[in-house]
Amino acid sequence: MKLSRVGVMATTRKRRQRGSLTSEVIVKAALAVSERGGYEGLTFQALGTELGAHPTAIYRHFRDKNELMLALIEAIHAETLETLGAPTGDWEGDLRALAHAVRDSFLRHPAVGQFAAVRTTRGPHEFEIVERIVGCLRRAGFDDRRAARMYRIFADVTLGYAAVDAGLAALPPDIRQGDLEAWEGRYRSLDRGRYPNLAAVAEQIPSIEDPGNFSTALDLFIDALRLRLDRGAS
Amino acid sequence: MKLSRVGVMATTRKRRQRGSLTSEVIVKAALAVSERGGYEGLTFQALGTELGAHPTAIYRHFRDKNELMLALIEAIHAETLETLGAPTGDWEGDLRALAHAVRDSFLRHPAVGQFAAVRTTRGPHEFEIVERIVGCLRRAGFDDRRAARMYRIFADVTLGYAAVDAGLAALPPDIRQGDLEAWEGRYRSLDRGRYPNLAAVAEQIPSIEDPGNFSTALDLFIDALRLRLDRGAS
DNA sequence: ACCTGAACACCGTTCAAGT
DNA sequence: ACCTGAACACCGTTCAAGT
Numbered sequence: 001m002k003l004s005r006v007g008v009m010a011t012t013r014k015r016r017q018r019g020s021l022t023s024e025v026i027v028k029a030a031l032a033v034s035e036r037g038g039y040e041g042l043t044f045q046a047l048g049t050e051l052g053a054h055p056t057a058i059y060r061h062f063r064d065k066n067e068l069m070l071a072l073i074e075a076i077h078a079e080t081l082e083t084l085g086a087p088t089g090d091w092e093g094d095l096r097a098l099a100h101a102v103r104d105s106f107l108r109h110p111a112v113g114q115f116a117a118v119r120t121t122r123g124p125h126e127f128e129i130v131e132r133i134v135g136c137l138r139r140a141g142f143d144d145r146r147a148a149r150m151y152r153i154f155a156d157v158t159l160g161y162a163a164v165d166a167g168l169a170a171l172p173p174d175i176r177q178g179d180l181e182a183w184e185g186r187y188r189s190l191d192r193g194r195y196p197n198l199a200a201v202a203e204q205i206p207s208i209e210d211p212g213n214f215s216t217a218l219d220l221f222i223d224a225l226r227l228r229l230d231r232g233a234s
Numbered sequence: 235m236k237l238s239r240v241g242v243m244a245t246t247r248k249r250r251q252r253g254s255l256t257s258e259v260i261v262k263a264a265l266a267v268s269e270r271g272g273y274e275g276l277t278f279q280a281l282g283t284e285l286g287a288h289p290t291a292i293y294r295h296f297r298d299k300n301e302l303m304l305a306l307i308e309a310i311h312a313e314t315l316e317t318l319g320a321p322t323g324d325w326e327g328d329l330r331a332l333a334h335a336v337r338d339s340f341l342r343h344p345a346v347g348q349f350a351a352v353r354t355t356r357g358p359h360e361f362e363i364v365e366r367i368v369g370c371l372r373r374a375g376f377d378d379r380r381a382a383r384m385y386r387i388f389a390d391v392t393l394g395y396a397a398v399d400a401g402l403a404a405l406p407p408d409i410r411q412g413d414l415e416a417w418e419g420r421y422r423s424l425d426r427g428r429y430p431n432l433a434a435v436a437e438q439i440p441s442i443e444d445p446g447n448f449s450t451a452l453d454l455f456i457d458a459l460r461l462r463l464d465r466g467a468s
Numbered sequence: 469a470c471c472t473g474a475a476c477a478c479c480g481t482t483c484a485a486g487t
Numbered sequence: 488a489c490c491t492g493a494a495c496a497c498c499g500t501t502c503a504a505g506t
Contacts, residue, residue, distance in 0.1 A: 053471075148440070152447055157394075160395050200368075216387050287490075
């Protein structure tokens with residue numbers, strides 16, 4: 001083992017034995033790495049070190065980083081479903097539970113979760129999550145056309161919100177710190193003449209990291225769904 | 235001029251004259267570059283070429299890529315405000331117009347827009363957008379506490395949704411193509427036994443790129459706001 | 469068949485040197 | 488004062504070579 005290329009294999013914990021490298025092992029290691037080092041820490045070199053294998057050995061299981069990313073998102077969806085019980089039949093409660101489970105999974109792996117709303121994994125766990133959402137909406141009383149449309153909006157809003165939360169959590173600590181301080185500092189000392197409305201309420205704006213925001217957004221969404229059901233024509 | 239480092243200065247259009255490099259010029263060039271090459275195309279080298287200057291000359295105006303990014307987001311917010319008339323006093327129409335203007339700006343510069351929901355620029359244009367949203371909510375009849383909370387949700391939902399749309403538009407063309415085809419292909423040929431609800435509605439799910447989705451999401455949100463106003467307790 | 473080593477064409481960033 | 492050149496420590500990815 002050469003030491004000229006410092007760091008690549010130098011800090012290897014244990015050397016992996018031939019044939020033990022599988023997609024599952026790689027996905028698991030990648031989630032662990034991303035949890036520690038954020039997205040910019042999730043590199044093939046770091047992953048190789050984590051695995052006790054050469055960085056390029058990963059290419060035997062994933063064509064490129066994009067394919068690995070999709071597998072990681074699928075793994076997150078799998079986690080979401082694991083932490084979630086079977087549907088209870090209460091469409092509203094089930095929708096809420098699903099949305100919260102999705103967000104929790106994204107936040108558990110923010111470096112991956114921040115991209116999960118934009119990509120489609122085209123995998124079974126993703127299908128299953130969609131299946132569940134559509135199931136809730138149909139049980140609520142929406143006809144197929146309406147259920148399909150509402151599914152799209154619900155998924156985009158929920159995953160989008162969760163992805164923003166994940167993106168925030170995935171920021172490098174110093175940058176995140178700076179952003180948070182801006183909200184707490186600069187936003188509360190603005191020119192009342194120039195920003196009268198903002199100045200009036202600034203102190204009462206919940207932190208962008210307040211977990212209650214997501215719940216309130218869900219409340220609003222479900223209120224709106226109920227309203228459409230009451231109006232009939234669904 | 236050496237040619238050993240291929241490409242860096244080789245394709246320079248015109249050489250910039252000393253002293254003409256300002257933050258404004260750099261921001262404008264960066265938005266142009268990002269429009270063409272997506273996020274992975276937005277590099278200091280590409281920006282240097284666009285500017286007719288050495289890549290590292292940019293560091294005289296921005297400490298690092300993070301600072302440049304914040305300036306770019308501010309520039310996008312400035313564009314949003316430019317395309318937007320003065321508030322009309324109709325809180326609902328104004329909110330809608332604002333949300334659409336934000337999304338349009340994000341989509342005009344997707345490589346930057348996809349990050350805009352997560353970061354805070356702490357700049358005057360960002361303040362102005364917040365000011366306007368809060369203004370709409372107060373005019374609608376929300377008291378300060380409620381207006382502050384609803385602002386947070388509205389901003390997160392709207393910017394989050396727009397950022398997802400931008401992220402989609404910013405995907406490298408081949409990857410984006412693959413994702414879209416998955417929605418149109420695989421999602422419509424699923425096992426009806428395993429995914430009964432999804433299979434029933436799959437054909438009717440709007441495309442993830444359908445611009446009507448955002449409008450519908452806004453409709454739902456504003457319905458929910460009205461409901462809370464009607465319920466009293468402002 | 470499975471993995472490594474070496475190389476390639478890039479990145480962002482620092483800093484001494486030029487004008 | 489403003490900008491460039493060269494260097495540093497990284498990236499993802501390809502491919503010939505080893506076992």
